[in-house]
Amino acid sequence: MKAWAALLCSLLVAGCAGVPAPRAAPSMAMWRLDCGTFDIDNLEGRGRVVMPVSCYVIRHGKELILFDAGLEASLAGHPRRERGQTLRLNETLATQVAKIGVDTAKVTTLIVSHYHGDHHGQADVFPNARLVIGAGDAAALRGEADRGRLGPWLDGERPIDEITADRDLRGDGKLVVLFTPGHTPGHLSLLVRLGSGAYILTGDLVHSRSQLTTLRPSGNHVDKARGKVEIERVLKLAEENKATIVVGHDQADIALLPAFPKAAE
Numbered sequence: 123m124k125a126w127a128a129l130l131c132s133l134l135v136a137g138c139a140g141v142p143a144p145r146a147a148p149s150m151a152m153w154r155l156d157c158g159t160f161d162i163d164n165l166e167g168r169g170r171v172v173m174p175v176s177c178y179v180i181r182h183g184k185e186l187i188l189f190d191a192g193l194e195a196s197l198a199g200h201p202r203r204e205r206g207q208t209l210r211l212n213e214t215l216a217t218q219v220a221k222i223g224v225d226t227a228k229v230t231t232l233i234v235s236h237y238h239g240d241h242h243g244q245a246d247v248f249p250n251a252r253l254v255i256g257a258g259d260a261a262a263l264r265g266e267a268d269r270g271r272l273g274p275w276l277d278g279e280r281p282i283d284e285i286t287a288d289r290d291l292r293g294d295g296k297l298v299v300l301f302t303p304g305h306t307p308g309h310l311s312l313l314v315r316l317g318s319g320a321y322i323l324t325g326d327l328v329h330s331r332s333q334l335t336t337l338r339p340s341g342n343h344v345d346k347a348r349g350k351v352e353i354e355r356v357l358k359l360a361e362e363n364k365a366t367i368v369v370g371h372d373q374a375d376i377a378l379l380p381a382f383p384k385a386a387e
Contacts, residue, residue: 148183150296150316151385154368154376155179155218157192158240161208166341175240176370178323179219179229180314181385182296186224187231188251189312189323190370191215191271194243215244222383231291233299234272235325236306237263245271249280254291254299256308257284285310302327302356304339304349311356313365316386320365321379322356329371 158175165171178189197211216226232251234242237259245253253275263269264276275282283289285308291297298313305326312323327349329340334357339349360367369375379386 148292148294148296149181149387150314151181151387152314152316152321152379153179153222153382153385154379155192155215155382156212157190157215157244158197158209158211160240161210163206172373173329173371174373174376176323176368176376177215178312179222179224180297182292185231185292186229187233187291187297188215188229188248189233190235190241190325191232191245191248192243193240194271195247214247216247218382222385233310233312234259235311235323236309237270238306238326239270241325242270242272246274249274252281252283254283254285254289254310256301256303256306256310257286258303258307260284260308262307284308300356300359302352304345304347304352305343307344309352313359313363315363318387320363321386322360322363322365322367324356324367324369326371327352327356328369331367331369331372331375334367334369 155177157177160173162171162173175192177192180187192215193209193211195214197209198214201208201210219226226247227250229248229251231254232245232248233254236256260276263272269276274280285299285301287301289299291299296315300311300313302311303309309325311325311327314321314323328334337350337353339346343349366378368378
């Protein structure tokens, strides 16, 4: 009799004491945040370019993940002129995430696409997050006197994961960190699979959508040959996953996601 009960339990699963029900897929949502702008006098001979700085908050079930942390908070309301460009920040990350009910102390993971300062300028307002960064970029920053806002992680005071290959963050294919070096030695992009569709956040794999056609890396890539290879790979991944590529520094690509405070789900 007990054997029959066990068999019935294994067939029905749900409702049997001690037998876990199948796991539901995590609820997912993604917000695009305004993390500043570069108003550049003459970008690589193309004349004046206003380049946005994009950050993204992603909810994976009950977890909160941040991709990039923008220009430094001190710029909010205080534009700064330097090296042929003006840096602006309308609103801090902390202020923006509060509008969608996010407590900065509850963000569990901070993915920094690369070591340039406009991608980690407000990292310090997420003190309980594990940092995910390319190993080559972490090594380069450790050799610098100024580590921006990433010092606590690089010095071992906070947890850090240093990436050298693609990484499925949660093991369910919903958040896949893509190792895309070229712009910097450890540059990262991110594949996000939402219920409505998939997106690839490029970081600085490219600075403009036109580069996805020309396959031409930006002028400040440290390894242009590898950069071209990674652009081609991301294009292939986008096709395979029917994913929308979102270029964080291209003004036109802001419209590919709902206007804040709405989320893509």
